Amino acid sequence: MNMHKYEKIWLYFGTLTLLIFLIVVGVSAFYMGNQPPSCAVTLNPENVDKTAPFDDPGLREIGENEYQLTIVASAFNYDVGTDDKVVEIPKGATVHFNATTKDVVHGFELAGTNVNMMLEPGYISTYTNTFKHAGTYTLVCNEYCGTGHHLMAATIEVIE
Numbered sequence: 001m002n003m004h005k006y007e008k009i010w011l012y013f014g015t016l017t018l019l020i021f022l023i024v025v026g027v028s029a030f031y032m033g034n035q036p037p038s039c040a041v042t043l044n045p046e047n048v049d050k051t052a053p054f055d056d057p058g059l060r061e062i063g064e065n066e067y068q069l070t071i072v073a074s075a076f077n078y079d080v081g082t083d084d085k086v087v088e089i090p091k092g093a094t095v096h097f098n099a100t101t102k103d104v105v106h107g108f109e110l111a112g113t114n115v116n117m118m119l120e121p122g123y124i125s126t127y128t129n130t131f132k133h134a135g136t137y138t139l140v141c142n143e144y145c146g147t148g149h150h151l152m153a154a155t156i157e158v159i160e
């Protein structure tokens, strides 16, 4: 078969780009452990208040400077286990966020960090973050959820 020179070059180029793409995806998935977020963890959204650990939201120390923060979202509130909706954690702490919603879809964005999730009824959303810098971080809802959407907020204080 007679193939034009340019046709061959493009064929090699296309095959090469495909190989590079597969190598990048393969290394990322199997060597670096990057996986798409999974929605495999479910709960009954009508029984959130009776399902551990969401029956008792708040901060728990689970290791050396390691915490689990359980949060229940509802229109238009984040229950973080404190009356003033402020959670204090020490600088350098690793926090495993564990959140769900009792009613509609809510956002879960901790401004200034990579913590950014969607909370869906019936699913548990998790994210782990290490707070290397002291400061005040605001947890905001970034999914429109109703008339009080702009009122949904809580605060994480990272103290020295």
Ligand code: CUA
Binding pocket: 075, 076, 105, 106, 107, 141, 142, 143, 144, 145, 146, 148, 149, 150, 152
């Ligand atoms: Cu909750 Cu917007």
